[in-house]
Amino acid sequence: MARLTTTLLMATALVATAACSKKRPDVLPPAPGGAPEAPPAPATDPNGGITPGSAADFKRSAQSDTVLFGLDMYDIDGTARGILDSQAAWLTRYPNVRITVEGHADERGTREYNLALGDRRANAAKNYLVARGIAPTRITTISYGKERPVALGSDEESWAQNRRAVTVVVG
Amino acid sequence: MRLRLCGTSALGFGSVTSSSTVTSPGVVPEGSTPADAGVQLGDVSQRPRGPSHLDPGVRRGGTEHGLSARVTTRSAVTALLASAAALLATPAAAQLVPPAGTPAAPAPVQQPGAPVGQTPPPLEVDVTGGISAPMPIAIPPMPTQSVVQTPAGPTDRLGRQLSEIVANDLRNSGLFNPLAAAATRAIAFPEVTAPAYDYWGGSGAQALVQGYIRANGDGTLTVGCYLYDVSARTELTRQGFVVPPSDWRRAAHKCADMVYTRLTGEGAYFDSRVVYVSETGPKANRIKRLAIMDQDGANSRFLTAGSSIVLTPRFAPNQQSIVYMSYVGRTPAIYVYELGSGRQRLVVQNVATTFAPRFSPDGRYILFSMAQAGNTDLYRVPAAGGTPQRLTNSPGIDTGGSYSPDGSRIVFESDRSGGQQIYVMNADGSNQQRISFGGGRYATPVWSPRGDLIAFTKIQGAFRIGIMSPNGSGEKLLTNSWQDEGPSWSPNGRVLMFFRQGRGNAGKADLWSVDLTGVNERRVPTPLDGSDPAWGPLRP
Numbered sequence: 074m075a076r077l078t079t080t081l082l083m084a085t086a087l088v089a090t091a092a093c094s095k096k097r098p099d100v101l102p103p104a105p106g107g108a109p110e111a112p113p114a115p116a117t118d119p120n121g122g123i124t125p126g127s128a129a130d131f132k133r134s135a136q137s138d139t140v141l142f143g144l145d146m147y148d149i150d151g152t153a154r155g156i157l158d159s160q161a162a163w164l165t166r167y168p169n170v171r172i173t174v175e176g177h178a179d180e181r182g183t184r185e186y187n188l189a190l191g192d193r194r195a196n197a198a199k200n201y202l203v204a205r206g207i208a209p210t211r212i213t214t215i216s217y218g219k220e221r222p223v224a225l226g227s228d229e230e231s232w233a234q235n236r237r238a239v240t241v242v243v244g
Numbered sequence: 245m246r247l248r249l250c251g252t253s254a255l256g257f258g259s260v261t262s263s264s265t266v267t268s269p270g271v272v273p274e275g276s277t278p279a280d281a282g283v284q285l286g287d288v289s290q291r292p293r294g295p296s297h298l299d300p301g302v303r304r305g306g307t308e309h310g311l312s313a314r315v316t317t318r319s320a321v322t323a324l325l326a327s328a329a330a331l332l333a334t335p336a337a338a339q340l341v342p343p344a345g346t347p348a349a350p351a352p353v354q355q356p357g358a359p360v361g362q363t364p365p366p367l368e369v370d371v372t373g374g375i376s377a378p379m380p381i382a383i384p385p386m387p388t389q390s391v392v393q394t395p396a397g398p399t400d401r402l403g404r405q406l407s408e409i410v411a412n413d414l415r416n417s418g419l420f421n422p423l424a425a426a427a428t429r430a431i432a433f434p435e436v437t438a439p440a441y442d443y444w445g446g447s448g449a450q451a452l453v454q455g456y457i458r459a460n461g462d463g464t465l466t467v468g469c470y471l472y473d474v475s476a477r478t479e480l481t482r483q484g485f486v487v488p489p490s491d492w493r494r495a496a497h498k499c500a501d502m503v504y505t506r507l508t509g510e511g512a513y514f515d516s517r518v519v520y521v522s523e524t525g526p527k528a529n530r531i532k533r534l535a536i537m538d539q540d541g542a543n544s545r546f547l548t549a550g551s552s553i554v555l556t557p558r559f560a561p562n563q564q565s566i567v568y569m570s571y572v573g574r575t576p577a578i579y580v581y582e583l584g585s586g587r588q589r590l591v592v593q594n595v596a597t598t599f600a601p602r603f604s605p606d607g608r609y610i611l612f613s614m615a616q617a618g619n620t621d622l623y624r625v626p627a628a629g630g631t632p633q634r635l636t637n638s639p640g641i642d643t644g645g646s647y648s649p650d651g652s653r654i655v656f657e658s659d660r661s662g663g664q665q666i667y668v669m670n671a672d673g674s675n676q677q678r679i680s681f682g683g684g685r686y687a688t689p690v691w692s693p694r695g696d697l698i699a700f701t702k703i704q705g706a707f708r709i710g711i712m713s714p715n716g717s718g719e720k721l722l723t724n725s726w727q728d729e730g731p732s733w734s735p736n737g738r739v740l741m742f743f744r745q746g747r748g749n750a751g752k753a754d755l756w757s758v759d760l761t762g763v764n765e766r767r768v769p770t771p772l773d774g775s776d777p778a779w780g781p782l783r784p
Contacts, residue, residue: 145663147618180745183687183701183729184555184776185600185613186657186664188576189620189641192597196618215576216597216615220553225527227747 126167128242135160135240140198142236145182147193149201157198160240161205174198175239176216177223179232184218191216198238213243367451367473367480367507378421379507382449382474383411384428386467387436392459396489399465403457406467409496410453410503412540413514416757417504417739418764423449436470441477449474453503457495465492469499471506481506493542494783501782511736514539517780518732518741519557519566522546523753523773532775534568534581539734539779541755541769547581557581559780560603560627567591567601567610567627578612580627592625592632600643603627604671605651611635613643622656622673635673646690646698647671648714655679655689655698655714666700668714679716688730693781694737697760701729701742709742709758722762730775735782741768743775 123129132138138160140153149157164170176195178187195214203209224231367379386403396402414420427447431440436456444452452472460466470482483502485495494515501512522535522544534554537544547566548554557568566581570588578591578601591610592598600613609624614632620641623632636642640660647654652671657664666680666689680686684704691698697711702721709728710721727745734740734757741757744767753775755768768774 180727181703183644183664183703183707185643186641186659186687188555188597188599189613189615189643192615192620193618193641200618215574217553220530220532220555222528225749227751 126170131160131163131170131240131242134163138240139237141233142194142197142238144179144232144236145190146236147190147197149197153198154201157201158205161202161207164202164207164211171211171213171243173213173215173241173243174202175221175241176214177221177235177237177239178219179235180219180222180227181232182219187218188216191218194236194238198240202240367476368509378415378419379451380423380449381411381414381420381451381453381503382423382428382444382447383407383414383453384431386455386457387431387433388457388459389433394459394463394465394489396465396492399457399459402465402492403455406455406457406492406496406499407453409493409540410455410469410500413497413500414503416540416764416766418759418761419504419508420451423447436468439470439472439474441472441474444472444474451480451503451507453499455499460486464488465495467492467495467499469495469502471503493538497538497540510738512782513734513736513739515783516735517559517563517783518755518768518777519547519559519568519780520743520755520770520777521554521557521775522770523775527749527751534566535770535774536566536583537770544771547583547586556600556776556778558602558778561605561607561781563780563783567603569599569601578610580610589629591627591629600645602646604647605649611645611647611654613645622654635669636676637673638676642667644688648691649693649695653691653714655691657687657689657700664703666698666712666716679714680712680719681716682719690731690733692733692737693735697737699731699733699740701731707745709740711740711760720762722758722760723756723765728756730777732777732779734779741777741779743777745775 121133123133136156136159140149140156142148142153143150164172174195176191176193176198178190178194182190192214195216199209199212199214202212219235222231222235223237224234385407388399388403391398391400394402397405411422415422429443431454433456436454439452439454450473452474453469454472455467455469458466464486465488467485467487468482469485471480472478473480481502483498485498487495497515500514504510504514505512516539517536518539519534519536522533523530525531530553531550532553532555533550534547534557535544536547548570552573553571555569557566559566560580564583566583568579568581569576570579572579575594576597576599577594578598579588580591581588591601592612592614596614596616598612598614602611603609604611604624604627608627610627611622611624612632613620614623619639620643621637622635622642622645624635625632635654636656636658638658638660640658641664642656642658642660645654645656653668654671655666655668658667659665661678664685664687665678666686667676667678669676679698680700682702684702686700686702688701689698690700691714696713698714699709699711702708702710706725707727707729708721708725709723709731710719712719722740723742725744726747728742729745731740731742739757739759741755743753744756745751745753752773755770755774755777756765757768758765768777
């Protein structure tokens with residue numbers, strides 16, 4: 074499910090990017106001489122229209138922008154470490170980029186407690202990135218508690234996806 | 245046919261603060277009685293008060309009884325402590341002690357028509373057993389002597405609506421069973437003070453609420469409210485209310501409060517408001533707006549536009565402002581919303597996430613939680629702003645604080661032991677003691693305005709609303725649904741409002757209420773979905 078979320082998020086990001094590029098006056102013309110049957114996938118363009126160091130670049134480059142947690146937990150497990158390592162590597166490459174880490178909780182905690190729990194999770198991810206050499210001044214945190222779920226079911230799969238810390242590039 | 249001041253009645257409103265709002269029902273003008281009807285308003289001296297068989301603590305005679313409606317929370321603690329103790333005890337434990345120092349409260353006068361030799365027992369509602377046998381009560385439409393168009397509608401229609409609101413309030417308390425409209429009949433204006441006891445006796449009603457409405461020359465409305473004991477054929481109490489047309493519903497709530505307090509001995513609560521979060525939109529991106537409404541769900545209106553998430557509003561004790569949490573500017577922080585001006589101000593300059601705000605009972609401080617680097621503690625700050633003072637210092641999440649009604653103590657939740665549990669401490673943060681020890685987790689503790697109970701959310705898979713005493717004993721769960729969260733006390737400490745979240749993608753949040761018996765559970769109607777209800781004090 075975590076993979077699916079990532080894919081969905083990536084897809085969302087791509088759609089968002091596409092939407093942005095549409096606003097530009099000169100949309101990229103179809104590749105000359107290319108077969109007209111399919112629109113160019115982003116992979117065919119080395120940059121895919123994505124600016125290096127941008128939010129879209131981050132989403133493409135890091136394993137994921139999201140790490141997940143156990144119920145009422147905020148420890149960074151092995152999977153989360155791998156994801157955060159890839160985020161740290163990208164952040165090291167673009168030292169002027171600042172990020173916000175958003176902490177979230179599933180719906181099985183009370184509202185105010187979940188605000189505190191989301192803060193814990195955001196800070197757990199932040200502390201890991203700092204330990205990987207990212208300056209703490211580049212990282213802000215915010216907790217949304219259970220206010221902004223990504224998965225809408227009331228089941229284990231959905232709850233697992235909602236217990237998360239999401240790294241967002243802010244510029 | 246003299247008119248008495250009803251603003252100074254024992255159940256009086258307008259006696260709390262003289263500087264109260266223009267909406268205060270105030271005082272019946274001298275000499276405005278319809279002489280032909282012989283109506284007397286607010287005649288306190290005629291109010292007999294039979295002994296309560298339930299509770300020595302609130303059993304007071306004469307005018308003193310009315311304390312329950314106007315006491316500040318501070319005196320309510322002592323006055324009503326015994327009351328809830330009796331509530332939670334078995335009915336058998338209730339004693340029948342004559343009230344000490346009861347001033348010659350006249351016993352209900354037996355009327356000639358009543359059977360000789362059989363003094364009917366005083367008309368009382370048993371608040372413990374009331375659920376199984378709610379008192380049958382007749383509330384016919386309130387007549388008007390002359391139909392006048394007012395900004396609130398014609399007075400004859402208002403008279404019908406007033407009686408419906410009174411019936412609704414009393415029915416929702418779970419302690420009364422108002423006769424269906426078909427079982428009542430219209431009454432004529434002079435009948436208001438001369439009830440047809442024979443007719444109402446045949447209807448099965450034990451109590452009778454009659455009233456009238458009149459449009460005054462100055463644009464205000466007068467509503468008279470009379471309570472009769474049908475079998476004893478006596479008037480029990482009466483009050484008059486003068487309101488601007490915009491506040492016409494309040495007159496009905498005041499009337500219902502008069503009936504409720506007189507027959508149950510409990511404090512009033514119908515004339516009160518609730519702030520809550522109005523919800524709409526998809527689950528992943530709910531639009532949340534601050535909203536305010538009457539206790540019965542009427543007059544709901546939005547206070548914020550919904551462009552940013554708002555959470556956990558609470559009334560200031562003087563009801564002039566609301567403290568709440570907002571994500572405006574994508575920085576979660578505590579704001580105070582002034583109801584008069586609509587202005588909002590930041591309480592604590594942002595150094596970290598601040599949330600879970602509550603006013604102290606004297607309104608001077610705001611208790612709140614601050615999350616810093618993953619650790620959350622309780623703080624307080626002067627309500628006008630200033631430097632926060634830290635109250636807890638433990639590793640873990642300390643949040644959900646709530647003051648005792650006298651302001652001397654704070655109940656809060658902490659996961660310092662590994663999971664959320666309830667703790668009590670002095671208002672300065674000293675003497676922190678855990679009081680909850682049952683299985684599962686305990687959250688959102690709220691101190692009753694009577695001081696005798698703490699309501700909470702219990703998490704054991706499902707969320708349920710429960711109560712316990714401030715020392716942790718006597719735990720009782722009142723609801724049993726999938727996710728009930730965030731109880732808030734009615735002004736009299738007998739009813740809790742909370743929100744119930746539905747499951748899954750389509751699951752919505754609604755406002756519900758339940759009383760201390762746990763039996764009388766009902767949904768509170770809101771125009772959209774609702775969460776985070778906070779019940780305000782009785783209106784002045």
